Amino acid sequence: MSVEIDITGLRRESIAVVPSPLAELGMALHGLAEPGHHPGLRGWATAVTAGLDCHLADRMCEADFLWRTTFSDLFLPCAGLPGRDTLPGATLTEDLDLLDKLDDEQFVNAALEFTCALPYITPGSDALSDEGVRRRALELAAARGPQQLRFSERLLADPPRIRAWLRQFLQDCDEAFFADIWSRLRHQLTADSRHKTDLLRHKGLAEALTSVSSAVTLDEAGDRIVVDKLGNGRTTTGDGSLLLVPTSLGWPHLMVLHRYGWQPVLHYPVGSPEPTALPSVEQLTLRMAALAHPVRMRMCRNLARSAFTTGELAQTHGMTAPEISRHLSALKKAGLLTTRRRGRYVLHQLDVTAVARLGSDFLEGILR
Structure with a gap:
């Protein structure tokens, strides 16, 4: 599973790395709405929430579907x-x-992205011109609650009014809390943009993408960017450009804007605690499957405490050596075992660090 960006024919000068204050405000609103996604922001989120004017807090709830899931392409x-x-x-x-x-x-289509089954990577009908799509959008909004239904009704009935409402709301958020944090973050984001631009200029796109995240790679032909994510998507730069936008508030989210007809954007976190070898979605799947087997779970109880040979495990679990070997192979393929040789014996032991990270790896993988 991945999101792919076809960059065939893209010139290096058509790739830009630039911070966006509006995108960072979107991440700030997301962090306030979903502090569980961002443990490092909990203190900041608590302080901001406690100091919010009650009227602004109420308005923040009116359209939080624009930034609660991740944040809208708007x-x-x-x-x-x-x-x-x-x-x-x-x-x-x-x-x-x-x-x-x-x-x-x-x-309207971007605002309804998370509440209406509108086409995202292909052209299609929109909620303003297609009555069937409009009805479906309102049905889905109603399933999320009366507040979201009211907002969606207003959005479809009078888009200019909602556009003015949203602009004023974002300006009020800037005055209330965002201007302060942006004044501190923009220097870090500007510095990271310069660094990525230098890498791009002197070492090439592959090196620049590797510095963005180990989940982002350039294929051997150099005409396709692959972002390892728990989902599928495809877009192309066509005759346009590629944009990389850093965020200080976004970790662990690594997002790809791949809406049909829009410029592709990689929105990536900086200063994140990402390990140098971030597990791929395939590796996460292997690890979860390996640990889910009841026999391997019982074996892990032994292997977490000490190193064992295949013969010792066979005797302990009342199984044949070939059966044990097959289970050990599954754990090893998933990267959950360490092995060492002692004379003519091979000792296996559970990599407890890898297992301990699995919970956070899984969470980062599904939020990536």
Whole structure:
């Protein structure tokens, strides 16, 4: 499973690494709505929430579906503009001006991304012009609660009014809490952008992508970027460009904007505790499957305490050596065993560090 970006024919000068204040505000709102996704932000989220004006807090709940799941493509409006080569604004006001340039159809479809089964990677009908899609959008909104239904009804009935509401809300968030944190984060994001741009210029795209995340790779032909994620998607730069946007608040999310007709964007975390060898989705699947088998679970009880030979495990579990070997092979293939030789014997032991990380690896994998 992965999201792929076809970059055939893309020139190096058409790749930009630029921070976006609006995207970072989107991540800030997400961190406030889902602090469980971001343990490192809990202290900040608690302090901001405690100091919020009650009216702003109520407004924050009105449209939280735009940023609770992850965050809507509306927070990267530059990607939706004609030409597919627009950069994010240098200030929040400039980014909001770009948001105003999206047409109503783009705005509504992006806003309904998480509540309506609209096509994402292919062209299709939209909720403003197709009555069937509109009904479906409202049915799905109703399933999420009356507040979301009311907002969706207002959105479909009067997009300009909701656009004005959203802009004012984001400006109020900036005044209430975001301007302070952005003044501290933008220097780190600018420095990271310079570093990635230097890597791109002097060592090439593959090296720059590796520095973004070990989950991002360039294929051997150099015409396809593959992002290892628990999901599938495909997009192309076409005649446009590729945009890399760093975030200080986003870890563990590594997001790919691959909406049809929009500029592809890699939105990646900086300063994250990501290990140098981030397990792939395939590795996570192997590890979960290996540990789920009842016999291997019982074997792990022994292997976590000490090193055992195949013969010792066979005797302990009342099984044949070939049966034990097959189970050991599954654990080893999943990267959960260490082995060492002692004379003519091979000793196996559970890699408790790898198993201990599995919970956080799994969480990071599904949130990636």
